[in-house]
Amino acid sequence: MGGFSELDYVNFRYLVHSNVVVSMSQLLKGAEKFQLQIDADEKVQKAYVFFTAYVAQVRPSDVELSYDLARAISMLYQSNCIQTVKRRSDEIELLDSAIYFLDEIDRIGEPGYQPTEKDVIRARVPTTGINEIEFPYKHAILKMVDVGGQRSEQRKWIYCFENASGVLFIADISTFNSHIDDGDINMNKLKYSMLLFKKIGNNPCFGKRTAMILFLNKIDIFKERIKKYSIGVCFKDYKGGEGYEEQAQYVNDRFNRLVSNDIQHEKPLCKGISIHF
Ligand SMILES: Nc1nc2c(ncn2[C@@H]2O[C@H](COP(=O)(O)OP(=O)(O)OP(=O)(O)O)[C@@H](O)[C@H]2O)c(=O)[nH]1
Numbered sequence: 001m002g003g004f005s006e007l008d009y010v011n012f013r014y015l016v017h018s019n020v021v022v023s024m025s026q027l028l029k030g031a032e033k034f035q036l037q038i039d040a041d042e043k044v045q046k047a048y049v050f051f052t053a054y055v056a057q058v059r060p061s062d063v064e065l066s067y068d069l070a071r072a073i074s075m076l077y078q079s080n081c082i083q084t085v086k087r088r089s090d091e092i093e094l095l096d097s098a099i100y101f102l103d104e105i106d107r108i109g110e111p112g113y114q115p116t117e118k119d120v121i122r123a124r125v126p127t128t129g130i131n132e133i134e135f136p137y138k139h140a141i142l143k144m145v146d147v148g149g150q151r152s153e154q155r156k157w158i159y160c161f162e163n164a165s166g167v168l169f170i171a172d173i174s175t176f177n178s179h180i181d182d183g184d185i186n187m188n189k190l191k192y193s194m195l196l197f198k199k200i201g202n203n204p205c206f207g208k209r210t211a212m213i214l215f216l217n218k219i220d221i222f223k224e225r226i227k228k229y230s231i232g233v234c235f236k237d238y239k240g241g242e243g244y245e246e247q248a249q250y251v252n253d254r255f256n257r258l259v260s261n262d263i264q265h266e267k268p269l270c271k272g273i274s275i276h277f
Pocket residue numbers: 096097121122123124125126127128147148149150170217218219220221276277
């Protein structure tokens with residue numbers, strides 16, 4: 001596990017560049033959704049034409065963030081139109097790290113840009129397939145298996161269940177007011193995570209000694225979101241207060257209740273909320 005190699009950083013550079021372009025495309029889509037006009041300012045208009053022409057001809061995986069493209073993104077990002085969309089970003093589909101990267105566009109757009117460790121953590125790359133990593137811990141070798149959470153990846157999970165001594169289930173707590181609609185599933189995103197957790201937590205494939213550990217992450221986004229919405233939009237029977245801790249605790253309890261009592265007596269089920277970032 002010796003950190004990242006130089007080649008890893010080259011990959012991450014392309015990844016961050018691609019994330020930046022995707023983020024701006026999503027914000028522009030948001031402007032369309034809210035029927036906002038791009039600023040009339042000549043420089044912003046030019047940036048818009050340049051950017052849209054670029055994304056029309058280049059796939060996200062092939063993005064090269066040239067100086068001109070970075071300037072165009074920076075110009076658009078500062079425009080009134082995009083700043084308005086940014087304020088309503090919880091109403092559109094947007095990468096979790098979009099604002100982080102766009103705030104840093106001048107640094108990221110420099111010719112010799114080297115991603116920092118923080119950039120790497122913030123980069124979005126969906127996991128595909130089954131990925132194993134082994135590392136020593138005390139006198140044992142631990143094997144960690146990472147699988148993708150996207151719907152198309154879920155059918156692969158079953159191949160990792162046998163002999164697992166623990167399951168780390170990570171759910172995005174900030175999705176309490178988001179919706180999933182992919183043709184097959186049409187429901188609240190957090191409720192969908194709960195459905196998956198219930199299936200996994202009660203799955204007979206796991207032995208009685210398999211630890212079931214729940215992480216509710218993106219608590220930073222959750223904190224921002226509950227300033228505007230209550231978790232009551234997801235849990236109709238929520239009668240508690242508006243505080244962040246109380247609401248996060250309620251979500252945590254709702255998840256914990258999904259694993260049957262019998263199993264909870266046998267297994268160490270992590271009850272506390274593990275906060276990332
Ligand atoms: N703001 C914020 N962003 C987070 C947090 N945890 C993860 N992210 C970001 O969320 C995005 C997705 O993270 P990933 O690690 O790719 O998520 P994943 O669950 O492995 O996704 P799949 O591989 O598709 O299953 C990345 O841009 C991360 O930086 C968090 O607690 N807060």
